[in-house]
Amino acid sequence: MKVLDTPLPGLKLIETPVFHDDRGFFLETFRASHYASALGPDVVFVQDNCSYSHQGVLRGMHYQVSHPQGKLVRVVQGQVFDVVVDVRPASPTFGRWHGFTMTACSMRQSANIDGSDAHDAQATQVTQVTQVAPATQAAPASAQPYVETQLWIPPGFAHGFLVLSEHAMVEYKCSQPYRPDDEACLKWDDEEVGIAWPPCQPLLSAKDQRGLSLKTLRATGRLP
Numbered sequence: 743m744k745v746l747d748t749p750l751p752g753l754k755l756i757e758t759p760v761f762h763d764d765r766g767f768f769l770e771t772f773r774a775s776h777y778a779s780a781l782g783p784d785v786v787f788v789q790d791n792c793s794y795s796h797q798g799v800l801r802g803m804h805y806q807v808s809h810p811q812g813k814l815v816r817v818v819q820g821q822v823f824d825v826v827v828d829v830r831p832a833s834p835t836f837g838r839w840h841g842f843t844m845t846a847c848s849m850r851q852s853a854n855i856d857g858s859d860a861h862d863a864q865a866t867q868v869t870q871v872t873q874v875a876p877a878t879q880a881a882p883a884s885a886q887p888y889v890e891t892q893l894w895i896p897p898g899f900a901h902g903f904l905v906l907s908e909h910a911m912v913e914y915k916c917s918q919p920y921r922p923d924d925e926a927c928l929k930w931d932d933e934e935v936g937i938a939w940p941p942c943q944p945l946l947s948a949k950d951q952r953g954l955s956l957k958t959l960r961a962t963g964r965l966p
Contacts, residue, residue, distance in 0.1 A: 744889070745780045750828050750840050752896040756780065756814075757889035769890050771816065772915070781894060785812055787915040794819075795905045795912075800944035802902010803827055803928040803953065810897035810966040812917035816890070820910030821845045822903040823940055827928060829956070830898035831965050837956055839937050842893060843906070898966045900928040904939055926964045929953035 744757040760769045777785065795801065802825065805811070815824060825841040895901050903912060930937070930944070932955045959965055 743776050743780065748840055750826070750835050750838060750899075751833070753826060753828075753840060753899065754780075754894040755842075756892040756894055758892070760888045760890055762888065771890070771892075772814075777814070781812075785917055787814065787917055789916040789919050791914050791916065791920075793912045793914075795910050796945070797905050797908050797910075798942060798945045800902065800904045800930055800939075800942070800946055800950070802950065803900035803930055804902060805829060805898070805900040805926055805928070805966065806918065806921060806924045807926050807964055807966055809918045809921055809924050811920075812897045813893075813895040813901060814915040815844075815893040815895060815901075816913055817844045817846050818911045818913050819846045820905065820907035822905050822907075822910050822912060824893060824903040824912075825901070825937055825939075826893075826895050827900040827935055827937070827956075828898070829900050829928065829959070829965050831960065833898070837935055839935055841937065841939075844891065844893070846911075900926075902930060904942060904944060906940065926959060927953040928959060929955050932956055 743759075746755040746757065747753075748755060758769055758771070760767050762768075793801065817824075822844055823841055824844050825839055827839045828835045828837065830836060897917065903910075927950060928935070930946070930950065930953060931939075932953075934956050954962075954964070
């Protein structure tokens with residue numbers, strides 16, 4: 743397992759190996775001891791969620807105020823543009839965002855994430871492949887192994903995604919249970935944050951349509 747830093751402190755990409763042959767592929771998606779080493783022993787997952795959405799659906803930007811959730815996200819069907827915003831008031835990157843295009847199984851060559859400039863809003867394109875060559879085919883000597891990519895979102899980040907494919911299914915583990923009365927929603931198109939979403943006319947829930955600006959959330963004490 744390989745853990746990659748991103749421009750936002752604490753936000754990480756996690757790569758796990760994919761074993762493939764002419765039958766298909768196999769991968770281990772979670773092992774508690776490995777993730778305790780990678781994320782720290784205090785990260786304990788207590789809830790698993792699965793979200794299925796149609797193309798054009800935008801879910802976000804969600805977080806919890808008094809009981810912030812850490813989330814370990816993976817895409818199991820389709821493709822999404824996954825976005826996080828640092829809403830930790832004391833963070834040096836408060837209000838900054840980062841985006842990732844993620845595809846089901848995320849089999850690709852190892853990412854090279856440049857974390858040198860955490861002050862610029864950035865979007866990371868996770869280049870995917872749709873097929874994996876069978877093990878019986880000789881791979882070039884310089885080829886890197888295929889991996890699955892997961893996204894670790896620490897507590898204190900707002901999270902959301904836009905579905906790019908016809909359908910998408912996203913699974914994520916949470917370090918705190920969902921508490922509806924503690925949830926807050928950052929406006930998906932807040933001009934102050936300036937997320938560069940792919941061109942779209944998003945399908946939003948009534949709750950997400952009522953999302954508030956970062957300025958309002960801070961003024962009303964609705965930040966982690």
